[in-house]
Amino acid sequence: MTPRNGNHGLPAPFQVRDCSLVSQATGLRARTLGELRSSLRTIPLSSIYHHFWGRLLRAQFSEPEFNNDFASWAQHALHDRVVAEKLGAVNPGSLSDFEGVRSELLEILEARLEETEFVPWAQGDQQFHFILSQIIVFDTGYRLDDPAALAASIGVLPPGSIYYHFIDSRRRTPHGEDDFSLWLRSFGEPWAAAAQAIRGVDPYFSSLAELRANLTTTLQEHAREVEA
Amino acid sequence: MKTDFLEPYARVVGLAEMAALEQLAHPLAGARVLHVNSTKEGGGVAEILHKLVPFQRALGLDASWEVVEGDPVFYQCTKGFHNAIQGNVVPVLEAHLQAYLETNERNAVRLRDALREADFVFIHDPQPAAMLCHVPDRQGKWIWRCHVDASRPYRPVWRFLQDIVKDYDASVFSLPEFAQSLPHPQFLVPPSIDPTSDKNRELSSAEVSGVFERFCLDPEIPLVLQVSRFDRFKDPVGVIEACQIARKLTPLQLVLAGGGADDDPEGEAVLREVHAAGTGDPGVHVLLLPSDAHTTINALQRASTVVLQKSLREGFGLTVTEAMWKGKPVVGGDAGGIRLQVVNHHTGFLVRTPEGAALRLRYLLHNTEERERMGRTAQDFVRASFLLPRLVTDHLSIMLRLRRGDGDRIELPARNGRHGAQ
Numbered sequence: 318m319t320p321r322n323g324n325h326g327l328p329a330p331f332q333v334r335d336c337s338l339v340s341q342a343t344g345l346r347a348r349t350l351g352e353l354r355s356s357l358r359t360i361p362l363s364s365i366y367h368h369f370w371g372r373l374l375r376a377q378f379s380e381p382e383f384n385n386d387f388a389s390w391a392q393h394a395l396h397d398r399v400v401a402e403k404l405g406a407v408n409p410g411s412l413s414d415f416e417g418v419r420s421e422l423l424e425i426l427e428a429r430l431e432e433t434e435f436v437p438w439a440q441g442d443q444q445f446h447f448i449l450s451q452i453i454v455f456d457t458g459y460r461l462d463d464p465a466a467l468a469a470s471i472g473v474l475p476p477g478s479i480y481y482h483f484i485d486s487r488r489r490t491p492h493g494e495d496d497f498s499l500w501l502r503s504f505g506e507p508w509a510a511a512a513q514a515i516r517g518v519d520p521y522f523s524s525l526a527e528l529r530a531n532l533t534t535t536l537q538e539h540a541r542e543v544e545a
Numbered sequence: 546m547k548t549d550f551l552e553p554y555a556r557v558v559g560l561a562e563m564a565a566l567e568q569l570a571h572p573l574a575g576a577r578v579l580h581v582n583s584t585k586e587g588g589g590v591a592e593i594l595h596k597l598v599p600f601q602r603a604l605g606l607d608a609s610w611e612v613v614e615g616d617p618v619f620y621q622c623t624k625g626f627h628n629a630i631q632g633n634v635v636p637v638l639e640a641h642l643q644a645y646l647e648t649n650e651r652n653a654v655r656l657r658d659a660l661r662e663a664d665f666v667f668i669h670d671p672q673p674a675a676m677l678c679h680v681p682d683r684q685g686k687w688i689w690r691c692h693v694d695a696s697r698p699y700r701p702v703w704r705f706l707q708d709i710v711k712d713y714d715a716s717v718f719s720l721p722e723f724a725q726s727l728p729h730p731q732f733l734v735p736p737s738i739d740p741t742s743d744k745n746r747e748l749s750s751a752e753v754s755g756v757f758e759r760f761c762l763d764p765e766i767p768l769v770l771q772v773s774r775f776d777r778f779k780d781p782v783g784v785i786e787a788c789q790i791a792r793k794l795t796p797l798q799l800v801l802a803g804g805g806a807d808d809d810p811e812g813e814a815v816l817r818e819v820h821a822a823g824t825g826d827p828g829v830h831v832l833l834l835p836s837d838a839h840t841t842i843n844a845l846q847r848a849s850t851v852v853l854q855k856s857l858r859e860g861f862g863l864t865v866t867e868a869m870w871k872g873k874p875v876v877g878g879d880a881g882g883i884r885l886q887v888v889n890h891h892t893g894f895l896v897r898t899p900e901g902a903a904l905r906l907r908y909l910l911h912n913t914e915e916r917e918r919m920g921r922t923a924q925d926f927v928r929a930s931f932l933l934p935r936l937v938t939d940h941l942s943i944m945l946r947l948r949r950g951d952g953d954r955i956e957l958p959a960r961n962g963r964h965g966a967q
Contacts, residue, residue, distance in 0.1 A: 335569075337567060338942070340734075429701065452953070473560075473561050475562050
């Protein structure tokens with residue numbers, strides 16, 4: 318629940334936070350789907366999370382074709398289009414938590430290993446390296462008093478703020494929501510449609526800069542409607 | 546904060562990014578950060594430290610930089626280490642190892658107070674690594690930063706070094722492929738380029754176009770460039786072959802620009818092969834440039850239509866980053882760190898053969914719109930991922946992580962709020 322501002326009964330200002338990721342090698346690597354499966358069984362969930370979402374904040378090209386590193390590796394290193402497509406269709410948003418993501422990934426790998434007669438190997442320099450990351454969250458010091466202020470400033474928030482409030486929030490909030498739409502909803506009916514629209518923005522297949530642009534357009538359109 | 550130092554970076558990456566850096570640095574204000582390497586001038590590490598240290602100071606950290614002093618035997622030994630980490634078979638002489646350990650001990654004694662009192666000690670590469678053994682009463686966190694490609698080290702030498710670096714609090718490698726078996730956290734920090742350096746800063750159009758006259762190039766013909774040492778792993782002969790194939794159908798001129806090969810017998814042999822392959826071909830220009838010809842390289846990269854980096858093996862490939870920063874699509878070898886940067890149809894093309902390189906060159910030279918679109922994507926990618934402010938962010942994050950523990954999430958305390966947009 319969004320805290321209320323004690324003085325005026327209004328929702329508390331939106332506290333703009335930012336974050337950075339510290340990436341760490343786990344030492345685990347895979348050359349085949351079988352090896353990938355073995356490591357996936359025991360790897361910390363923070364590593365699976367990293368290979369879905371961490372890619373947005375680290376020095377990596379946001380490949381539009383696949384939404385996670387497992388799918389991308391299966392395509393580019395193993396040239397196994399079938400499993401790449403299946404892995405690429407895993408949607409963490411539709412699963413209760415990342416343990417569920419782990420189970421679904423394993424299920425896909427098991428099925429593929431059972432159905433395929435030929436086991437492709439990645440070249441030595443194209444192995445899958447399991448990485449995990451830790452998030453460092455810090456306060457930017459900026460407070461936004463109302464939705465109009467959010468609409469005016471979301472376009473200049475740093476990528477780390479977009480990541481924290483729109484991506485990371487999904488594992489912090491009870492129903493896997495983003496901070497922006499949660500806060501907008503607390504302003505009642507006038508901003509309900511904006512909250513719904515922000516919630517509907519697809520976070521996949523975009524860089525954080527593209528995501529920010531998308532959120533900005535969506536929110537500003539609704540802000541104009543509310544003002545009118 | 547020293548805004549005069551930070552301001553040029555803010556112009557490149559934006560005020561919001563710089564504000565974020567300042568916020569991240571705030572909990573580390575006043576922290577004593579000591580960097581130690583083996584030289585003040587020459588080489589990529591010194592180049593980074595010349596900017597990283599003042600950058601950290603500008604953000605309020607008490608950063609400083611020391612250099613180990615050694616004799617020729619020490620440097621001979623550490624040069625061997627450098628090559629061995631990159632996979633070369635290097636004989637290990639007991640006398641060299643002895644010189645290495647003694648030099649480290651002498652330097653540890655000389656720098657004892659600074660090493661003991663620093664909150665964070667970043668030891669760059671193997672040269673000063675053994676100093677740790679001689680500072681038993683160290684108070685801060687010691688981090689070993691390996692800048693070289695350690696994916697396939699020569700094991701006898703690596704075992705010797707591993708025994709030393711295992712006692713560090715953490716190590717830092719450029720890519721996950723380079724990480725080794727060590728009993729402490731191994732952080733991943735990709736390299737970066739400095740957008741304000743002579744090699745990467747904006748140039749006037751006169752400075753850029755000046756290279757055509759200076760090197761007898763035709764300004765009317767598309768320029769294809771590869772900047773690299775004359776090394777077989779950079780495949781300069783394959784580059785000439787690719788351009789000769791492409792030129793049968795598409796006009797172009799090639800510039801192969803690299804440093805001298807005075808201290809590298811194999812480099813001289815490769816240079817002879819390059820000259821032989823290009824002899825009599827007016828479209829091939831081989832330029833031997835001094836190591837400080839940064840502005841010239843910058844101008845050549847900016848004057849190019851397409852940049853090649855057709856390496857057969859590559860650590861990271863900073864020349865690729867530099868070209869992409871200048872808005873050039875890159876035709877790169879499908880190897881090492883080039884794969885992280887060159888993404889087919891987005892920032893350039895990965896190739897494995899001269900024929901493949903020729904095909905992609907022709908495609909890019911014929912499709913101006915596509916070439917320019919890829920160039921813009923490449924530049925945006927470098928801006929987001931491989932510029933110095935990102936390296937500074939990574940260093941700050943590592944220090945915070947080491948200070949605050951190893952949970953999945955580290956929350957820094959809230960600050961006094963300012964109302965309104967940024």
